[in-house]
Amino acid sequence: MGSGLSGHAGGLLIDTDLRSALDRVAALSPLLVASDYDGVLSPIVPDPAAAVPDQAALAALRRLGELPATHAVAVSGRSLAALTSFVGETDEITLVGTHGAEESGLEVSxxxxxxxxxxxxxxxxxxxxxxxxxxxxxxxxxxxxxxxxxxxxxxxxxxxxxxxxxxxxxxxxxxxxxxxFGDANKGDAIRRFVGRLSAAATVYLGDDTTDEDAFAVLGEADVGIKVGYGDTRAAYTVAGQPDVAGVLEYLLERRTS
Ligand SMILES: [Mg+2]
Incomplete structure (x- = not known):
């Protein structure tokens, strides 16, 4: 790997540009830290029904959510019920299902x-x-x-x-x-949280095409991280799902130091 990479406490590699971006947002409040679930907080597995969480990544997101002026969100295309069954009931992370359509109960006519x-x-x-x-x-x-x-x-x-x-x-x-049916997308969901929290900055991690809607609503102050290579609107990329815990742990470490 090139000279643009540096190690950190977790032993994984984070691009120096991404490190600087995380250093910068770690100092901003309120901070919104949002992540897709499948392929980001959970490794992609052959059976979608068995998408167990990456415990290190989830623990780091949960600890971020416990910090003052820091809001943690997991956004998924899955139903809220399915997402809750994987992540478990949690006060530290707000769970959002069906691409943003399900958050606090969905009225279906x-x-x-x-x-x-x-x-x-x-x-x-x-x-x-x-x-x-x-x-x-x-x-x-x-x-x-x-x-x-x-x-x-x-x-x-x-x-x-x-x-x-x-x-x-x-x-x-x-x-x-x-x-x-309807037009929920992850971008609208992120915009809603930013407005509600008056977030000074947003960190968003996603690996799939539906996450591009979220990357698209991010501004200059925000940090969009595409997990895995491929065309993306995100400004930063990490190689794959195993890098996610390192990114969240790094952000946590910076925000608590
Ligand atoms: Mg995904």
Whole structure:
């Protein structure tokens, strides 16, 4: 690795530019520290239902959330119920599910509930045509997972066609098509927290295409960190999920010193 990298207490490597950015925001209050869950606070695993948290990363985020004038948030495309089952009930971290649509209870009208149910059952039929596919039900739609199918492009196209026909919006992620009614996205969720907290700065970590909405709302004072390489609007990148705990621990160390 190049000369632009320096070690830190955790033994992992953080780019010197990212270190300087974290040094700077560590001194700002109120500070919003927000992170995606899958692939960031949890390693990507073959079975999406088994996405157990990276305990070191989660512990660092929780400890940040305990600090004064510091607000910790985990934002996920998963339902709030699923996210809560992975992270556990917590006062230190605010959990936000379904791309920002679920935070403090979601009002779902009877009409929408019927459309959601119909979409979920149609996607279930698509999944049966593509063995290995799975439908994750959400309050305002569903996620169609196709990591294990033999014809992934065809399965994804079929799921998108079904969603579009039902009037749902689709978001393509890593081997998943999110099919949602309404227009919640992670960027709106972050903007809402920034406004509510009057945050002086935001740190956001994400690994997937849906996190680009969050990176897009960040300003000059903020620190967007893409986890893994690939096109991104984030100003900083770390190589992969194993680096996340080091980043959060570094921020924690700077904010408490
Ligand atoms: Mg993710």
């Amino acid at each position: 009877g009409d929408l509930r019927n459309r959601v149910r119909e979409l979920q059952s149609t996607l279930g039929a698509v999944a049966r045509q593509h063995p290995g596919a799975a439908v994750e039900e959400k309050p305002i739609g569903a996620a169609f997972h196709y990591r294990h199918v033999t014809r992934p492009a065809e399965a994804a196209a079929a799921a998108r066609a079904v969603a579009e026909a039902s009037g749902a919006r689709t978001i393509s992620g890593k081997m998943v098509v999110e099919c949602l």
